[in-house]
Amino acid sequence: MGDIRRRGAVALGITSLVAPLALAAGTAPAHAASCTTKAGPHQKKVEKFLGRPADGKQSGADCKAIRAFQTKHGITPAIGYAGPVTWGVMDLMQKQKAVGKNPNKAGRCPVNKGRIACVNLTLQISWIQDGKKLKYGPVPVRTGRDGYETRTGSKKIYWRTIDHVSTIYDVPMPYSQFFDGGQAFHSAAVSMWNPPGSRGCVNMTKADAKKYWSLLKNGDDVYVYGRKPGT
Incomplete structure (x- = not known):
């Protein structure tokens, strides 16, 4: 400004x-830049959002997909752990999509x-x-x-x-x-x-x-x- x-x-x-x-603060475990093997609190929902098998278990492919999403949207640390901030962004995207072409439905x-x-x-x-x-x-x-x-x-x-x-x-x-x-x-x-x-x-x-x-x-x-x- x-x-x-x-x-x-x-x-x-x-x-x-x-x-x-600005979502409720939720930070990932203190890992290095390497991919984390730890599943996040919303792992199944995150996997489903990313088109991954929704088994609730963190795989190498899951981590790679999560980290790519985090990098694209500037979510840090981008280590493939889907904490509350990462899931919050995904959840917001879904809610925005659900609005469709009627954003003022509630008036x-x-x-x-x-x-x-x-x-x-x-x-x-x-x-x-x-x-x-x-x-x-x-x-x-x-x-x-x-x-x-x-x-x-x-x-x-x-x-x-x-x-x-x-x-x-x-x-x-x-x-x-x-x-x-x-x-x-x-x-x-x-x-x-x-x-x-x-x-x-x-x-x-x-x-x-x-x-x-x-x-x-x-x-x-x-x-x-x-x-x-x-x-």
């Missing part, structure tokens, strides 16, 4: 680029405002609606970690900058669309399932951030609700 210049004024925000997930995001960008912190998803019509999404997002939570409630996009760079964290924030005191939609060069989360912003893939950029404008509504796991 950084200094936000709007009509000559400068405001400092608190966002980041560092999803989905939590107000759709009587015309064009609106909705953010469900609990499921770490976002989408754009126009009245009852789903315009884009839902897509996975990476919101604020514990202590840097993305603030909930009704907001509006008030400033857009396509090549923003954080002057606080010195990181690029492409396709930034600010909606609440420095918190913004923007693309991030990490997995959307990379724990523990951002420092307040709603991180997106580059493709999704570009689409949001093309669909939204200053003055459009944003509604954030729910609670990110682990916050």
Whole structure:
């Protein structure tokens, strides 16, 4: 995030680029970088998620598949032990997939405002609606970690900058669309399932951030609700 210049004024925000997930802390055994032979607390579920034989026993192939998943999503230590954080990411992915194309089924995001960008912190998803019509999404997002939570409630996009760079964290924030005191939609060069989360912003893939950029404008509504796991 950084200094936000709007009509000559400068405001400092608190966002980041560092999803989905600050889950209950669960660390793997203190092994070296070699593959662990220890089964995790959700071993059968993890095996099933990865398309492995769900016998609840850690095999060399299980470890290799788990470690590849951890490496892809920045889950550390990536030693093939599926602890609570690893399973939490997998479980969240399954819940996001189950939403399908009806992300506002519970009616939590107000759709009587015309064009609106909705953010469900609990499921770490976002989408754009126009009245009852789903315009884009839902897509996975990476919101604020514990202590840097993305603030909930009704907001509006008030400033857009396509090549923003954080002057606080010195990181690029492409396709930034600010909606609440420095918190913004923007693309991030990490997995959307990379724990523990951002420092307040709603991180997106580059493709999704570009689409949001093309669909939204200053003055459009944003509604954030729910609670990110682990916050």
